[in-house]
Amino acid sequence: MPWRLLRFALNKKHPEPRMFSVHEELKPSYDVVIIGGGGHGLAAAYYLAREHGITNVCVLEKGYIGGGNTGRNTTIIRSNYLTPEGVQFYDESVRLWQDLSQDFDLNLFYANRGHFTLAHTDSALRTMRWRAEVNKHYGVASEVVGPEVVKEAAPMIDLSCSGHAPILGALYHAPGSVARHDAVAWGYGRGADQRGVEIHQRTEVLGIDVEGGRVTGVRTSKGRIATTKVLCAVAGSTPSILKMVGLRSPIYIHPLQAMVSEPIKPWLDPILVSGSLHVYISQSARGELVMGASLDPYELHGTRSTLDFVEGLTSHMLEMFPFLSNVKVMRQWAGMADMTPDFAPVMGKTPIEGFYLDSGWGTWGFKATPVCGKTMAHTIATDSPHPLITGFSLDRFRHYALTGEKGAASVGH
Structure with a gap:
């Protein structure tokens, strides 16, 4: 057994810090609540703190960090999509991927x-x-x-x-390229945690309070949180969360x-x-x-x-x-x-003020993790869609302005 690992095992005080801080209780309010502790949710929290100085952020995860689709994919990273919107979006993600190990000081096996x-x-x-x-x-x-x-x-x-x-x-x-998926979640989570973001695992969202067409709070298994901004980043559980705010989607x-x-x-x-x-x-x-x-x-x-x-x-x-x-x-x-019907994601603002959506990722969400976090952090901080995600808005389905990505996303992952 390596000496470094043995030293860690035998030291009751842990010579190295844990990957994430443990928060027993929720605060009464947060500036931003992120539902979903996968790569996308943690990346959004990381960039909110690092690039926008918004640290009063809470990430809620029903299970454990990276236990959803972030840990259930095949780790392929690429940008060879079909539409102009898709190519530019994923190309920015590939650029971000190349520096993530250095950003995190963590080997992502990229x-x-x-x-x-x-x-x-x-x-x-x-x-x-x-x-x-x-x-x-x-x-x-x-x-x-x-x-x-x-x-x-x-x-x-x-x-x-x-x-x-x-x-x-x-x-x-x-x-x-390929990378280690769980390490990506750990890197974003640790980076967010070090900047003051609270990560609450095993905390289920039971409801979202909406008054006068805007978000006012989130009800969880550990109590209610007052907030004016909520990001939904829960992949396959998106329809369940949307029901809480009275929204429908084609997902x-x-x-x-x-x-x-x-x-x-x-x-x-x-x-x-x-x-x-x-x-x-x-x-x-x-x-x-x-x-x-x-x-x-x-x-x-x-x-x-x-x-x-x-x-x-x-x-x-x-x-x-x-x-x-x-x-x-x-x-x-x-x-x-x-x-989604056009094989492109749904990102950005919704008809509910203060409720933001990062969903519709189908089979291609892992590769978009860095750019999703960066663009959604910008969108939340400024309350305005980042230029790279304007083609992925929810209302494109109402206007029949689809982003036809099926030819590049159907099995490429």
Whole structure:
């Protein structure tokens, strides 16, 4: 056992501080209350304190820090989206990701791998060219490459996919990366805590008080809080929170499952995604294969795992990589994906004054964690939407001004 770890274990006074302070009781009031202790909620608290000097902030988490979708994703980071709004938004996030370890003084295991979105049909290849041109227009590194480039990057792949769906090319996105999801939550949480933000775990929100069309307080399992600003950042639980303030949204919830294999010798450096086969795969620093697929085809507010998912995903994996037939699946899990009709998020102000929304993240919320925190902190502090999120407003559905991101978000994660 390393001496540093042994010294920590044997010292009753703890030679190093805890990651977060423990607050037994809520204060009577806060300037801002954030519902949801995942990456997005903690990032918003962090940037409110660091960039806007707003430290009288309370983060409420029903479970534990990072126990929701933040800890149930596959950690892919990219910005090769289809719409101008999406490309600029996620490109800013990629830029922020690159400095987070230094900002937090915490190793996030951020690793630049490169991201291939495989094309198995002529129509898919046309979409890749479309995305590449939009990306290049905004200075994002993306290009369409042939199957030989895919083979060079991943020599073990079967380009014919067992003859079922031959790979015709791919969209290569050099900035594609991965990071450790729980460390991201810890880093934002610790940074916010050090600046005076209070984080209350195992504290359930029971209701939100609205008077005269504006927020006045939040009722919790530990008592009532007076506040004039509330941010909802609860992913799959968004519809439940919206009911508390009398709002409706087009968000619908589907399970999204993933799994990992036993650790094996490193052989896959890039991230590979196939929309046609509904699979994506990367290899972790520990050698595990991190794998996922598209949404389960039914609405469900739950995180159960199914055998059907494993059977379907492994069959498609073996079409791409037949040599994996003897590799064991170690565990699987599921998250609740809050989907929107246009596959773009819902961010910003709402018809309820002082109630802000960060939701509709579906399968692509992890990669947006830094930019979400920064833009929502700006929106809350100034009560005005940040320029990067104007295309993601809730009222776009009422005006039929959708941000059509499905072509870049359906299985790319």
